[in-house]
Amino acid sequence: MSATREPIGVIGTGYVGLVTAAGFAELGSDVWCVDIDAAKIERLRRGEVPIYEPGLEELLARNAARLHFSTDLAGALEHARLLFVAVGTPPTHSGDADLTAVNAVVDEMPGSERHALVMKSTVPCGTGATIQRVLRERGKQAMAYVSCPEFLKEGSAVNDFRHPDRVVVGDTGGWAGDAVVELYAPLSAALVRTDVASAEMIKLASNAFLATKISFINEIANVCEETGADVIEVGRGVGLDDRIGSKFLQAGIGYGGSCFTKDVSALKLLAANSGYHFQLLNAVTEVNELQKRRVVSKLQRHIGDLAGKRVGLLGLAFKPETDDMRGASSLVLAARLLAEGAVVSAYDPVAEQEARELMPELCYCDSAFETVNDADAVVLVTEWKELRELDWSKVAPLMRGDLVIDGRNALDPQAIRAAGLTYEGIGRR
Numbered sequence: 134m135s136a137t138r139e140p141i142g143v144i145g146t147g148y149v150g151l152v153t154a155a156g157f158a159e160l161g162s163d164v165w166c167v168d169i170d171a172a173k174i175e176r177l178r179r180g181e182v183p184i185y186e187p188g189l190e191e192l193l194a195r196n197a198a199r200l201h202f203s204t205d206l207a208g209a210l211e212h213a214r215l216l217f218v219a220v221g222t223p224p225t226h227s228g229d230a231d232l233t234a235v236n237a238v239v240d241e242m243p244g245s246e247r248h249a250l251v252m253k254s255t256v257p258c259g260t261g262a263t264i265q266r267v268l269r270e271r272g273k274q275a276m277a278y279v280s281c282p283e284f285l286k287e288g289s290a291v292n293d294f295r296h297p298d299r300v301v302v303g304d305t306g307g308w309a310g311d312a313v314v315e316l317y318a319p320l321s322a323a324l325v326r327t328d329v330a331s332a333e334m335i336k337l338a339s340n341a342f343l344a345t346k347i348s349f350i351n352e353i354a355n356v357c358e359e360t361g362a363d364v365i366e367v368g369r370g371v372g373l374d375d376r377i378g379s380k381f382l383q384a385g386i387g388y389g390g391s392c393f394t395k396d397v398s399a400l401k402l403l404a405a406n407s408g409y410h411f412q413l414l415n416a417v418t419e420v421n422e423l424q425k426r427r428v429v430s431k432l433q434r435h436i437g438d439l440a441g442k443r444v445g446l447l448g449l450a451f452k453p454e455t456d457d458m459r460g461a462s463s464l465v466l467a468a469r470l471l472a473e474g475a476v477v478s479a480y481d482p483v484a485e486q487e488a489r490e491l492m493p494e495l496c497y498c499d500s501a502f503e504t505v506n507d508a509d510a511v512v513l514v515t516e517w518k519e520l521r522e523l524d525w526s527k528v529a530p531l532m533r534g535d536l537v538i539d540g541r542n543a544l545d546p547q548a549i550r551a552a553g554l555t556y557e558g559i560g561r562r
């Protein structure tokens with residue numbers, strides 16, 4: 134790759150910032166990464182990767198010479214015109230997006246005409262306009278502003294950077310938007326060049342739609358359970374319709390993660406704050422919360438009162454191939470089981486350390502087999518490959534009971550039944 138590519142700054146070295154930094158470094162840019170977390174920056178300087186994301190370690194190592202890590206913005210400001218912002222925007226207590234970190238970055242901006250803020254963090258529609266107004270009020274209006282929302286998926290983020298479905302660039306048509314478009318050009322992705330507000334809304338609407346699809350198929354699964362249909366067959370038949378598509382039509386115990394819940398809530402409240410009642414998203418959220426809890430009633434239906442019963446949770450991360458526990462369905466499920474008096478053993482191939490911090494009360498195990506030992510029931514929570522491929526003939530003799538709840542419809546019911554166990558999926562016959 135050419136070494137003459139535009140150098141960039143990346144502020145925030147979390148899941149989005151690190152992948153963006155490593156991805157652009159691979160394309161030939163020098164990347165100046167900044168984070169307020171000094172321990173994280175120290176680890177990155179030593180060549181350690183603070184998160185689990187397949188392929189990221191190799192990508193960072195391969196491009197180490199082009200990646201510069203600091204807690205100080207000065208290097209990024211000196212070397213780069215484009216400053217990508219990838220700091221967190223978690224929900225506040227009220228459910229709105231918390232823009233404290235974004236605002237802290239804006240406060241540090243020099244406002245020179247040489248620089249542009251490129252917003253990768255997911256922010257409510259209108260944030261770009263507010264930031265530009267604030268910059269104007271501070272006499273820093275010369276600084277350009279671009280919205281460039283991120284769509285990567287944890288677990289396949291490196292591949293998503295290289296092969297994005299689309300690149301969205303929202304600006305007023307100046308040099309900075311052109312420079313961002315140029316940076317992404319080698320990826321040959323579909324480009325949506327639009328205004329800032331529309332770019333911001335594309336991100337929120339995309340996540341809200343995906344969450345809606347999940348809650349929709351989960352409700353269909355629940356109706357399947359009442360009517361004898363099989364949601365796997367239904368999802369396949371529905372998904373083959375080109376207008377609908379097959380992705381995100383897999384029923385399960387609800388979506389988690391750092392993005393869907395907060396972005397659905399942020400969009401709902403953004404609408405409410407603007408005077409519009411976004412009814413559909415209320416239902417999407419409620420269905421998802423109830424879905425996480427349905428496993429508890431399934432357990433009770435099969436094994437009665439859960440007090441003193443041992444339940445093994447297989448997988449804890451919010452999805453496979455990540456160590457991210459933010460918003461994981463396992464958090465709600467485990468809390469409900471503990472509240473019912475169950476003893477909860479748990480295993481996750483990667484996320485144990487993160488899970489221990491959030492749920493110290495669980496009995497953590499080193500393997501799936503240890504987790505099922507003496508269990509009255511086991512629940513597949515996260516469909517890691519090693520859990521999908523578990524040898525159920527070895528599981529059965531270890532368990533005290535015989536119930537297997539497949540919270541992701543990812544297991545083979547025949548293999549489980551052949552091992553003498555009782556299989557129950559979500560909306561499956």
Ligand SMILES: NC(=O)c1ccc[n+]([C@@H]2O[C@H](COP(=O)([O-])OP(=O)(O)OC[C@H]3O[C@@H](n4cnc5c(N)ncnc54)[C@H](O)[C@@H]3O)[C@@H](O)[C@H]2O)c1
Pocket residue numbers: 144145146147148149150167168169170173219220221222234237238253254255256283284285286287391392
């Ligand atoms: N994680 C995803 O899958 C994903 C996907 C698309 C979009 N997003 C959005 O991207 C943004 C970042 O998400 P993430 O998951 O990477 O977050 P993260 O929590 O993993 O990382 C955020 C980083 O920003 C740092 N930070 C906070 N304040 C800072 C400041 N003032 N200066 C410098 N660094 C600062 C934190 O220390 C942390 O390292 C969010 O708005 C999120 O909604 C996330």
